[in-house]
Amino acid sequence: MVVLLDWLTTIFVFLVGLAVAAIIVLFFIDRMQTADAVRRNYPVIGRLRYVFTELGEFFRQYFFAMDREEMPFNRAQRDWVYEAAQNKSTNVAFGSTRNLDPVGTPIFVNCPWPTLESDGARAAPMVIGGGVARQPYEAPSLFNISGMSYGALSTPAVRALSNGAAKAGCWMNTGEGGLSPYHLEGGCDIVFQIGTAKYGVRDHAGNLSDEKLREVAAHDQVKMFELKLSQGAKPGKGGILPAAKVNAEIAQIRGIPEGEASISPNRHPDINNGGELLDMIARIREVTGKPVGFKTVIGAYGWLENLFAEINRRGLDSAPDFITVDSGDGGTGAAPLPLIDNVGLTLRESLPMLVDLRDQAGLKQRIRIVASGKLVTPGEVAWALCAGADFVISARGFMFALGCIQAMKCNKNTCPTGITTHDPKLQRGLDPTNKAVRVASFVKQMRKEVGIIAHSCGVENPRQLRRYHVRMVCADGRSRPLDELYPTVNETEAA
Ligand SMILES: Cc1cc2nc3c(=O)[nH]c(=O)nc-3n(C[C@H](O)[C@H](O)[C@H](O)COP(=O)(O)O)c2cc1C
Numbered sequence: 001m002v003v004l005l006d007w008l009t010t011i012f013v014f015l016v017g018l019a020v021a022a023i024i025v026l027f028f029i030d031r032m033q034t035a036d037a038v039r040r041n042y043p044v045i046g047r048l049r050y051v052f053t054e055l056g057e058f059f060r061q062y063f064f065a066m067d068r069e070e071m072p073f074n075r076a077q078r079d080w081v082y083e084a085a086q087n088k089s090t091n092v093a094f095g096s097t098r099n100l101d102p103v104g105t106p107i108f109v110n111c112p113w114p115t116l117e118s119d120g121a122r123a124a125p126m127v128i129g130g131g132v133a134r135q136p137y138e139a140p141s142l143f144n145i146s147g148m149s150y151g152a153l154s155t156p157a158v159r160a161l162s163n164g165a166a167k168a169g170c171w172m173n174t175g176e177g178g179l180s181p182y183h184l185e186g187g188c189d190i191v192f193q194i195g196t197a198k199y200g201v202r203d204h205a206g207n208l209s210d211e212k213l214r215e216v217a218a219h220d221q222v223k224m225f226e227l228k229l230s231q232g233a234k235p236g237k238g239g240i241l242p243a244a245k246v247n248a249e250i251a252q253i254r255g256i257p258e259g260e261a262s263i264s265p266n267r268h269p270d271i272n273n274g275g276e277l278l279d280m281i282a283r284i285r286e287v288t289g290k291p292v293g294f295k296t297v298i299g300a301y302g303w304l305e306n307l308f309a310e311i312n313r314r315g316l317d318s319a320p321d322f323i324t325v326d327s328g329d330g331g332t333g334a335a336p337l338p339l340i341d342n343v344g345l346t347l348r349e350s351l352p353m354l355v356d357l358r359d360q361a362g363l364k365q366r367i368r369i370v371a372s373g374k375l376v377t378p379g380e381v382a383w384a385l386c387a388g389a390d391f392v393i394s395a396r397g398f399m400f401a402l403g404c405i406q407a408m409k410c411n412k413n414t415c416p417t418g419i420t421t422h423d424p425k426l427q428r429g430l431d432p433t434n435k436a437v438r439v440a441s442f443v444k445q446m447r448k449e450v451g452i453i454a455h456s457c458g459v460e461n462p463r464q465l466r467r468y469h470v471r472m473v474c475a476d477g478r479s480r481p482l483d484e485l486y487p488t489v490n491e492t493e494a495a
Pocket residue numbers: 146147148149152153174175176177193228230231232239295326327329330331332333372373374375393394395396397410420
């Protein structure tokens with residue numbers, strides 16, 4: 001009996017020792033690897049996330065939400081991005097988990113004779129600011145990275161995006177926090193955003209500085225300038241960078257004090273109406289020689305009609321080279337809940353509305369339209385192209401490509417995947433080299449699968465998608481073509 005007990009004790013101690021040794025080995029494996037931020041930041045314990053994610057597939061239907069119920073992005077959307085970013089197969093089996101009944105669901109109309117893959121082509125580059133800016137931009141990619149400031153994003157996140165954008169041949173928007181060396185690192189095309197505080201291009205009094213503009217424009221990589229009037233998550237509120245995130249480097253790049261919250265004005269104090277907006281666009285284009293546009297979320301009535309009428313009075317050269325329309329349900333690093341939830345039209349309404357107003361004013365060939373707002377899967381991007389967007393951009397899609405797990409902690413400096421934190425311990429999880437490859441794969445897979453939808457609809461490339469290629473499910477349960485809901489303006493009239 002005593003011998004047996006001795007044996008059992010020895011086996012128990014051996015097993016515990018083995019478990020401890022295994023944990024130590026896993027700890028080091030997790031800490032050293034660079035592919036997975038959660039495991040790198042939370043060695044061993046981070047593995048449980050993947051065990052539970054795997055098991056969740058089986059248990060969710062009994063206890064928790066289905067694939068399509070999480071917000072702001074459901075699991076099916078996130079999984080598509082994760083898989084595209086890892087260059088894994090995005091094919092799924094058995095059938096769609098998407099309920100096709102809800103109002104607003106887009107359904108593309110397949111052609112009985114789809115375009116043969118061999119006949120399909122990638123969307124050609126499109127020129128922005130042609131014939132007006134001294135250095136127009138031939139934008140190679142229809143899918144690009146939306147503005148997220150250095151400050152809201154961490155150093156390794158910006159580095160990964162810059163390198164990934166260069167690999168994929170798409171542009172990266174700086175967001176309103178100025179231009180950092182990390183944006184330039186990868187050699188990608190850059191859109192410099194001028195926020196309401198004019199970070200990166202302001203003089204000592206906080207006004208727009210021509211000298212600083214010239215310095216930024218001198219970088220060959222900087223291809224365009226975007227004046228930010230508003231963003232979907234917080235129309236009427238400026239950028240908010242909590243004090244905890246304003247470290248010495250960010251303070252220096254923005255031109256503000258370290259350790260104090262960075263709150264930009266809730267609009268450009270020097271732009272009071274459409275005329276002054278056009279004056280400002282003309283000034284920036286004249287100083288920089290590069291195309292200039294503005295970003296806005298659409299809400300109030302009449303101002304766009306007035307703006308387009310004013311452009312026609314002044315002449316086509318006075319027009320912005322592009323307009324970025326952001327959805328009312330867009331993302332942010334930090335914003336007040338009432339603005340996130342209740343202010344600004346969603347892209348479903350505002351994009352066709354903007355396209356129609358532009359076309360009715362005869363400005364189709366002059367002003368490019370860039371669309372953003374939850375366009376993270378090929379179906380959503382293809383819908384935006386049908387509605388009339390010339391380019392699509394995404395912010396949170398790229399965060400998922402970087403490994404974001406939708407922890408919703410962007411404003412806390414505690415992002416567990418190192419994307420929106422300046423805590424070096426958490427940033428350690430995000431390896432820029434590895435994640436740059438994921439960023440590039442995400443863009444390439446997106447372009448490829450939007451192309452698959454285009455071919456299914458019988459056109460050669462995504463830019464040939466038109467409103468009649470997509471039907472929207474309406475309140476009576478029937479779907480209607482988008483061009484019936486938003487009749488397309490005569491193309492020749494719009495030319
Ligand atoms: C972390 C974060 C930071 C952002 N920073 C900016 C910014 O500096 N300037 C801006 O115009 N928009 C900013 N945005 C908004 C995005 O550019 C984009 O317009 C919005 O999130 C909608 O795109 P999405 O649905 O693909 O995320 C930010 C969004 C996020 C998530």
